[in-house]
Amino acid sequence: HVATVVSGTELARQIHKEVQSDIAKLVAQGNRRPHLSVILVGDDHASHTYVRNKTRTASLLGMSSSTIFRPSSVSQEEMLELIYKFNKDRSISGLLVQLPLPAHINERAICNAVAPEKDVDGFHIVNIGKLCLDQRCMVPATAAAVWEIIRRTGIETVGKNVLVVGRSKNVGMPIAMLLHSDRNHERPGGDATVIMAHRCTPLPRLKELASLADVVIAAAGVPHLITADMVKEGAAIIDVGINRMQDPVTGKLRLVGDVDFEAVKEKAGFITPVPGGVGPMTIAMVMKNTVTAAKNAPTY
Ligand code: ADP
Numbered sequence: 001h002v003a004t005v006v007s008g009t010e011l012a013r014q015i016h017k018e019v020q021s022d023i024a025k026l027v028a029q030g031n032r033r034p035h036l037s038v039i040l041v042g043d044d045h046a047s048h049t050y051v052r053n054k055t056r057t058a059s060l061l062g063m064s065s066s067t068i069f070r071p072s073s074v075s076q077e078e079m080l081e082l083i084y085k086f087n088k089d090r091s092i093s094g095l096l097v098q099l100p101l102p103a104h105i106n107e108r109a110i111c112n113a114v115a116p117e118k119d120v121d122g123f124h125i126v127n128i129g130k131l132c133l134d135q136r137c138m139v140p141a142t143a144a145a146v147w148e149i150i151r152r153t154g155i156e157t158v159g160k161n162v163l164v165v166g167r168s169k170n171v172g173m174p175i176a177m178l179l180h181s182d183r184n185h186e187r188p189g190g191d192a193t194v195i196m197a198h199r200c201t202p203l204p205r206l207k208e209l210a211s212l213a214d215v216v217i218a219a220a221g222v223p224h225l226i227t228a229d230m231v232k233e234g235a236a237i238i239d240v241g242i243n244r245m246q247d248p249v250t251g252k253l254r255l256v257g258d259v260d261f262e263a264v265k266e267k268a269g270f271i272t273p274v275p276g277g278v279g280p281m282t283i284a285m286v287m288k289n290t291v292t293a294a295k296n297a298p299t300y
Helices: 008-028 045-060 076-088 107-113 125-132 141-153 172-180 203-212 278-296
Strands: 035-041 064-070 094-097 161-165 193-197 215-218 236-239 243-246 253-256
Touching: 008 141, 008 278, 035 045, 035 076, 035 278, 045 064, 045 278, 064 076, 076 094, 076 107, 094 278, 107 125, 125 172, 141 172, 141 236, 141 278, 161 172, 161 203, 172 193, 172 215, 193 203
Parallel strands: 035 064, 035 094, 161 193, 161 215, 215 236
Antiparallel strands: 243 253
8 A cells, every 4th residue: 555645735734724813813802913033144045945934924824024134143142132132022922043053153042042932943941841841832843743743644642652763952852752741741742652763873773663663753864764664564654854955867956855755655654745744834833833922922
C-alpha cells in the first residue's frame, strides 16, 4: 500500500479559519486587533522568506503586523532596547525575533528579553521551563505544528514508540517533550515512549530504532537521512527538515526534507511532504500563538 500523504497546507487552512474567526470575535467584543511584531536581523534569504510568510499570513487572518529590519552589525544592546520597548507597547500582542542571529549576539539573552506572555516563539526560558513541567505555555511553533498534525490526522501516540531524530532546543527537544508527557497534565502530552536520536547516534542504531518506531519525526537537517529500509510498514513519518539543495539536473534550488519521500511513501502509513507539510503548519501555529497572546493580554 501507499501512505496517506498528510497535507500540512490543508491542515493549516483549517487552523487559519479557526484563528480568523477567533480574531473576528475578539475584535467584535471590542478588543484591540491582534498585532504581531517581528525583528529581523541581517539579510539571510531563508529568514526573510519565513518572516514574509508570517506577516502575510497574519494580514490574511485579520491581524496587523510589522517587521523591524536591522543590519547584521546591530549590537546586542540595541536589540535589547528594541525588545524592551516592544514589551511595553500595549498595541503589540506577539513579538518574535527571527533566528538565527549573528554570532556576536547572544541568542539566549535575546530570547529571555522578550516578555514571556508575548513570546509567540515560545523560546523564553520561562516558557521552556513550563513546557518541561507540562504547564500551559507558549509552545514553540514547530513542535506545536507536529503535535497538531498528529492530532488532526488521528495518528495514535498513547503507548506507541516515537523516534525523534534531532535534539535541538528549538525543535527536537520540544517535540519530544510534548510526545512523551502525560495526556492528563495541564498541558496534555502524547503519552508515547519517546526515543531521541542525534548526531552521535550511529547510523545502524538509528536504523534499528526507526524500525521499532510507530511514529518517526525527522528533525536533523540531513537530506534524505530517513530511508525506506529503516521504517516500519505502516508507520507515520513526519518530516521537519527543510534543506535547500541544488537539483543536479535543473541546477535550481529546491527544498528537500530529511526523509526520502518517494521511497518511504511506499512503506509508511502516513507521511508529510516537504514542502507543504510541517512548514505551513508552523506558520499557522505562530498565528495561533499570537491570538493566544492577544487573548491573555491585560485589558486595562
Ligand atoms: P533543527 O533546528 O531543525 O533542530 P539543528 O541543526 O539545530 O536543526 O539540529 C540538528 C539536530 O539533528 C541536532 O540535534 C543533531 O544532533 C541532529 N543530527 C544531525 N545529524 C544527525 C544524524 N545523522 N542522525 C541523527 N541526528 C542527527
